[in-house]
Amino acid sequence: xxxxxxxxSGRQGAVQLLLDGESSRMTCxxxxxxxxxxxxxxxxxxxxxxxxxxxxxxxxxxxxHHEELDVSVHCQWKxxxxxxxxxxxxxxxxxxxxxxxxxxxxxxxxxxQTQFEIEHVPWRLLNIGLQSTDMHAGIxxxxxxxxxxxxxxxxxxxxxxxxxxxxxxxxxxxYFSHLLVSQHRQQAAGxxxxxxxxxxxxxxxLLDPDEITETERAAILIGPDHNRLFSVYMxxxxxxxxxxxxxxxxPTGWLSWYYYYGTVTEQDILDNVHDLRDQYPELxxxxxxxxxxxxxxxxxxxxxxxxxxxxxxxxxxDQIKAAGYKPGLWFSPLLADSGSRLLERHPDWVLKQGMKYxxxxxxxxxxxxxxxxxxxxxxxxxLTHPEVLDYLKAMFTQVTQEWGYSYIxxxxxxxALFTDQGNHSSLHRxxxxxxxxxxxxxxxxxxxxxxxxxxxGCFILGCxxxxxxxxxxxxxxxxMTPDITRRNYVPDSPxxxxxxxxxxxxxxxxxxxxxxxxxxxxxxxxxxxxGHEPEGxxxxxxxxxxxxxxxxxxxxxxxxxxxxNDKLSDVEEERRSLLKQVFPPxxxxxxxxxxxxxxxxxxxxxxxxxxxxxxxxxxxxxxGETVRDIDVDLSLLDIAASREVLVQDIWExxxxxxxxxxxxxxxxxxxxxxxxxxxxxxxxxxxxxxxxHFTQGWAEFTEVTWAAETFCLxxxxxxxxxxxxxxxxxxxxxxxxxxxxxxxxxxxxxILSIMPLQDGxxxxxxxxx
Numbered sequence: 001x002x003x004x005x006x007x008x009s010g011r012q013g014a015v016q017l018l019l020d021g022e023s024s025r026m027t028c029x030x031x032x033x034x035x036x037x038x039x040x041x042x043x044x045x046x047x048x049x050x051x052x053x054x055x056x057x058x059x060x061x062x063x064x065h066h067e068e069l070d071v072s073v074h075c076q077w078k079x080x081x082x083x084x085x086x087x088x089x090x091x092x093x094x095x096x097x098x099x100x101x102x103x104x105x106x107x108x109x110x111x112x113q114t115q116f117e118i119e120h121v122p123w124r125l126l127n128i129g130l131q132s133t134d135m136h137a138g139i140x141x142x143x144x145x146x147x148x149x150x151x152x153x154x155x156x157x158x159x160x161x162x163x164x165x166x167x168x169x170x171x172x173x174x175y176f177s178h179l180l181v182s183q184h185r186q187q188a189a190g191x192x193x194x195x196x197x198x199x200x201x202x203x204x205x206l207l208d209p210d211e212i213t214e215t216e217r218a219a220i221l222i223g224p225d226h227n228r229l230f231s232v233y234m235x236x237x238x239x240x241x242x243x244x245x246x247x248x249x250x251p252t253g254w255l256s257w258y259y260y261y262g263t264v265t266e267q268d269i270l271d272n273v274h275d276l277r278d279q280y281p282e283l284x285x286x287x288x289x290x291x292x293x294x295x296x297x298x299x300x301x302x303x304x305x306x307x308x309x310x311x312x313x314x315x316x317x318d319q320i321k322a323a324g325y326k327p328g329l330w331f332s333p334l335l336a337d338s339g340s341r342l343l344e345r346h347p348d349w350v351l352k353q354g355m356k357y358x359x360x361x362x363x364x365x366x367x368x369x370x371x372x373x374x375x376x377x378x379x380x381x382x383l384t385h386p387e388v389l390d391y392l393k394a395m396f397t398q399v400t401q402e403w404g405y406s407y408i409x410x411x412x413x414x415x416a417l418f419t420d421q422g423n424h425s426s427l428h429r430x431x432x433x434x435x436x437x438x439x440x441x442x443x444x445x446x447x448x449x450x451x452x453x454x455x456x457g458c459f460i461l462g463c464x465x466x467x468x469x470x471x472x473x474x475x476x477x478x479x480m481t482p483d484i485t486r487r488n489y490v491p492d493s494p495x496x497x498x499x500x501x502x503x504x505x506x507x508x509x510x511x512x513x514x515x516x517x518x519x520x521x522x523x524x525x526x527x528x529x530x531g532h533e534p535e536g537x538x539x540x541x542x543x544x545x546x547x548x549x550x551x552x553x554x555x556x557x558x559x560x561x562x563x564x565n566d567k568l569s570d571v572e573e574e575r576r577s578l579l580k581q582v583f584p585p586x587x588x589x590x591x592x593x594x595x596x597x598x599x600x601x602x603x604x605x606x607x608x609x610x611x612x613x614x615x616x617x618x619x620x621x622x623x624g625e626t627v628r629d630i631d632v633d634l635s636l637l638d639i640a641a642s643r644e645v646l647v648q649d650i651w652e653x654x655x656x657x658x659x660x661x662x663x664x665x666x667x668x669x670x671x672x673x674x675x676x677x678x679x680x681x682x683x684x685x686x687x688x689x690x691x692x693h694f695t696q697g698w699a700e701f702t703e704v705t706w707a708a709e710t711f712c713l714x715x716x717x718x719x720x721x722x723x724x725x726x727x728x729x730x731x732x733x734x735x736x737x738x739x740x741x742x743x744x745x746x747x748x749x750x751i752l753s754i755m756p757l758q759d760g761x762x763x764x765x766x767x768x769x
Contacts, residue, residue, distance in 0.1 A: 004077045008052060008062040014044045014107055015062050015073050017083060019222055023115040024163060026222055029107025032087060034069060037098035037204045042066060044106070068093040082232060083220045084170070090212040099202035104215045106197045111158065111165065113190035118160040123183065123192065124596045126155040128511055130176075130425050131414040132479035132523075133464045137508040139598045142183050150179040151425055152468060153233075155226070156194070157596040166221040166229050167198065171240035172468040174441050175200035175216055176417075178427065203431070203438050227591045230514035241471040243519045246456050250521045250561045250585040251407070251477070253287030253328065258485045258526055258541075258565040259534045262293035265308040266316055273323045275568035282720035283583045287407045287459075288320045289328035289563065299337025299376050303395065317404040328407030328459075329399060333392055334383065334416035334446060335360050337376040349391070351382040351434065358432050360415035380416045383446040384434050392446060396453030406458050410450070410475070413465040417443055440469050447474035461523060461561070467512075471519035477561050479523045480512045481505040484551065488538040498541045499671055503623055506554045507600040513558070516589040522560035527552060527582060529575045530566040546672035548575055549651055553619050553673045556582045556694050557590035557604045580721050581650070581694045590619060593636050599623060602630060605637055608698045611705075614639070615679040617650070617695060622668045632663040639680050646728055648689040650675040650696065655688065655726070655751065685711050685733055685767065688751065691723030703762075714762040725763070727752040739766040 005018040014031035031044040047064035070090040123142040130151035153168020296302035317327040351358040361378035418424035434442040462475040516522035592601030604619035647656040677696040693699035703714040742763035743756040
């Protein structure tokens with residue numbers, strides 16, 4: 001879009017936004033409404049337009065007046081790129097007013113093609129959900145006049161011309177927000193109209209006479225490049241939320257939950273520490289994380305070692321550190337079980353909703369964790385109680401400074417904010433309300449206490465945590481998917497199959513790829529490659545090798561946290577190579593090229609760079625139930641599409657050959673993926689493939705150079721695995737004799753195969769005349 005115009009009308013009682021481009025036009029009515037707790041709703045057409053203050057050519061404040069309220073609409077914009085706005089609302093009624101919601105945007109959004117007619121194609125909308133383990137994130141296709149609910153933001157995508165309109169909040173400091181969208185029936189070809197409301201939840205907060213409240217900020221962005229749109233949007237979120245972390249790369253480790261679940265013991269942890277050190281030294285992981293199952297059977301709140309950990313948690317942390325790893329521990333700190341010692345000692349710490357205690361989980365007493373099948377309700381702690389905040393700070397000071405843990409996984413955080421009764425991503429969710437403040441503000445205050453106790457040097461992972469409200473220095477990483485496996489607690493209970501879970505998690509990860517590294521590291525959930533159920537436990541997780549590769553591909557291409565989970569001594573031999581190919585994490589998140597594919601993106605593009613060299617790792621997914629042929633337009637990969645490219649199948653270690661313009665992949669089985677390395681052909685010898693990391697040279701080498709007719713690969717000392725390497729040799733160099741150091745070489749046609757020495761620092765191949 002090239003031109004933005006902003007105006008206001010006293011007759012319409014709203015700010016009007018026009019974004020006018022070369023071939024399309026978007027208009028948006030920025031109405032507003034203020035809903036009071038008594039049911040009164042003051043809409044923008046109830047107000048009179050007052051003065052308009054132009055701060056500069058790209059900043060304006062429009063003032064509206066009512067006998068009870070003054071509302072100012074603050075607008076800022078950058079020509080052709082971003083429009084931002086927020087409201088300030090002042091109480092002029094002379095009495096306190098209890099606010100329920102403030103809609104900072106309400107009205108119609110219209111998109112019109114102005115230069116040519118396009119065939120109508122249903123719009124698509126992005127839903128990223130509210131919290132990290134949501135199962136409904138992804139793309140939906142719009143049906144006329146049906147309402148759609150979103151938490152905080154969405155993207156409107158028109159497949160016919162590829163245009164995207166992003167609308168949503170960019171700050172999340174004090175209020176939770178929602179966005180409602182519905183489409184009118186189309187009146188003319190190339191023109192579409194939506195009704196929308198974007199609102200902050202004020203939850204009955206009092207606005208005193210002459211007091212002014214400020215809403216969260218929101219933005220509208222428009223453009224055809226979804227990746228650029230997301231990048232600009234996240235830059236705005238970062239500006240507002242100011243996330244910070246001392247950690248400069250995604251962490252790696254091993255986690256106990258998805259093999260042992262709650263049955264984990266001290267000895268299980270020690271066995272896997274030893275196996276990891278002895279059998280998998282090349283993985284070079286950082287953390288060993290003990291998940292749920294270590295604390296007292298009296299439940300959440302009683303964070304002391306149970307009888308399965310006879311030496312206590314400090315002793316176990318010492319053993320983990322002695323083996324060369326850092327220890328991590330699981331908590332659900334904002335909830336407490338009804339039978340816990342914590343609540344026996346401090347019943348006043350439980351939050352009350354009216355005359356009842358607030359139950360965040362299991363209000364009927366049914367439970368899902370096998371250690372706690374004693375009909376316990378999980379109550380919400382009062383996050384505004386000073387003693388609760390002191391308790392949280394002191395507990396995590398003890399865990400980190402006395403016990404010695406440097407990684408904390410915080411789970412079920414959302415259940416202290418929205419209970420498990422009903423859908424938390426809807427207008428009818430069961431929200432937990434705190435005295436004297438908003439739910440979001442109470443949560444952030446509690447997370448601040450936890451961070452102060454744990455310290456900046458402790459990695460904190462949020463799990464079932466609100467995506468945006470958690471930003472600001474409280475967490476270093478956030479789970480992005482539902483659980484990849486689930487234990488069967490009740491025989492024959494309805495539940496997703498293991499493949500459905502892989503697909504749900506994959507689609508969710510794709511929908512949230514753009515969050516990675518902006519407000520914390522994305523956690524795709526753990527890498528599980530086993531093809532069998534755990535001993536003595538039913539979880540129905542028995543993927544084929546192809547299906548295990550799909551999940552390994554999702555985890556690898558996420559660029560995020562990389563934790564392994566299986567019992568290391570029981571992994572099938574043919575699957576162990578997946579671990580070596582995926583560890584360590586890559587340099588960033590792959591971009592789904594076909595992001596708005598409603599059944600899940602099929603093409604995930606990871607662009608890699610070293611010096612002036614670049615190449616692509618491409619994930620090609622067949623999420624369906626039948627064999628597929630998939631054609632890839634190489635121009636979409638942002639490489640030199642006019643030249644030939646080399647294509648290597650990474651999983652199969654197979655060279656597929658030279659391609660130009662189009663890559664045709666045939667007979668891709670259902671429930672599978674192809675992971676490909678694609679490099680533009682150069683006029684001199686170049687790296688084709690390695691038998692190691694999925695990035696094909698990014699992790700294995702610190703330098704890959706060509707100078708004085710000599711090709712040099714310098715090993716990364718942190719990458720322990722050494723295996724065969726292949727170079728592509730163009731025509732002028734194929735008949736030249738070579739001189740090699742650091743390995744042994746064999747030439748076959750245009751491929752030079754190298755077996756490296758295990759203790760060499762670099763490989764040099766000189767091509768002689």
